[in-house]
Amino acid sequence: MIQAIIFDLDGVIVDTAHYHFIAWQRLARELGVNFTEHENEQLKGVSRMQSLEIILSLGKIRLSEKEKEDLADKKNQWFVEYIQAMKPDEIFPGVKELLKTIRSKGMKVALASSSKNADTVLTLLNIKDYFDTIVDGTMITHSKPDPEIFLLAANRLGMKPSECVVFEDAEAGVAAAVAAGMKCVGVGSVTQLGKANYIVNKTADFDLAKLQML
Ligand code: BG6
Ligand code: MG
Numbered sequence: 001m002i003q004a005i006i007f008d009l010d011g012v013i014v015d016t017a018h019y020h021f022i023a024w025q026r027l028a029r030e031l032g033v034n035f036t037e038h039e040n041e042q043l044k045g046v047s048r049m050q051s052l053e054i055i056l057s058l059g060k061i062r063l064s065e066k067e068k069e070d071l072a073d074k075k076n077q078w079f080v081e082y083i084q085a086m087k088p089d090e091i092f093p094g095v096k097e098l099l100k101t102i103r104s105k106g107m108k109v110a111l112a113s114s115s116k117n118a119d120t121v122l123t124l125l126n127i128k129d130y131f132d133t134i135v136d137g138t139m140i141t142h143s144k145p146d147p148e149i150f151l152l153a154a155n156r157l158g159m160k161p162s163e164c165v166v167f168e169d170a171e172a173g174v175a176a177a178v179a180a181g182m183k184c185v186g187v188g189s190v191t192q193l194g195k196a197n198y199i200v201n202k203t204a205d206f207d208l209a210k211l212q213m214l
Contacts, residue, residue, distance in 0.1 A: 002183070002211050003163045005102055006153045007131075008045070009113035009121060011169035012187050012203050014091050016083060016121055017044060023078040024055060027071060033059035041192055045170030047114055047143035048072050080117065086124045094204025099130040101208060108132045110153040112166070114143040133157055144172040147180035154180070165214060167203060168196070183214040 011017035021040045028035035033055055043051040052072050056063065063071070102109055111118065111134045118136035122128045133156040135149055142148045154164050166177035169187040174196045177184035186193030187203050197214045200206045 001163065002107070002165050002214070004108040004110065004154065004157050004159045004165070005211075006110040006112050006150055006164055006166045006177075006182070007099075007203075008166070008168045008170065008173050009111055009118050010115060011044065012092075012167050013095055013111075013127075014086070014121065014125060016086075016115075017169065019079055019082040020044075020051075023075045023082060024051060026078060027052075027075045028055050028059075031055070031059055031061060031071075033061070041171060045114055045144040045168070045172035045176070047137060048076060048116065050143060076117075080120070083117070083121060083124065086121070088124070088126045091125050091127060092203055094202075096127065096130070098204050098206070098208075099127070103130070105208070108157045108159065110135065110157055112149045112153040113137065114140070114149065144170065145175035145179065147176050150177055150180040150182055154182070165211060167206070168193070171195075185214070 007013060010020060024043060025035050035055060039058060042054050049072055052068055099109055109131050111131045114137045116137040133153060135153045140149050140152065150166055154161055161181035164182045166182050166184045167187060168174050168177060168184055171192050174184050174186055174193050178195055184196040185206055186196030186199040190199055193199055
């Protein structure tokens with residue numbers, strides 16, 4: 001029986017996925033690498049450094065570790081600048097209500113984001129209190145598609161993987177949920193998220209009555 005829901009952050013709760021994209025695109029442009037929404041799909045859910053590695057490999061660019069760290073820092077500074085103006089009303093429509101309903105049914109709610117900025121984003125949105133536990137990129141060794149982040153979230157909730165459902169917008173995130181032995185609701189397109197158990201266009205479109213049938 002499903003007793004907990006684990007939410008990804010970027011692209012599931014708020015449109016920070018867009019800010020990640022424009023910051024990476026700005027960096028790619030500086031590097032002379034062609035980088036569109038299409039290539040960006042590979043970056044969703046994966047760590048900052050792995051994202052940079054993907055962009056460098058697209059441009060067949062080889063750099064030293066120090067140069068890579070500087071570029072990753074630069075992208076992060078832009079991302080942090082972009083999100084500073086974010087307001088609590090930028091949370092996707094219906095998501096706060098969904099979180100409240102889940103909790104009112106006695107189920108647990110976790111956040112599991114590969115981002116090291118998750119705490120900042122949740123604070124800007126003023127929604128930290130909606131989660132029983134929060135796991136982010138600062139607490140894990142392997143980012144999605146590795147199942148580590150979801151297994152850690154389940155563990156912190158005191159749940160078995162089979163008792164958890166994950167909401168994800170990234171191909172790597174869906175793969176991580178499946179590898180963790182959890183059911184997954186994909187937020188986005190069937191083309192990208194075909195391995196999810198159920199797909200919705202927007203997070204709040206999911207009908208909780210379907211939860212136990214996934
Ligand atoms: C994930 C995003 O949530 O976090 C990725 O989907 C991002 O696009 C990753 O690269 C790491 O984020 P950050 O904030 O630590 O650079
Ligand atoms: Mg995401």
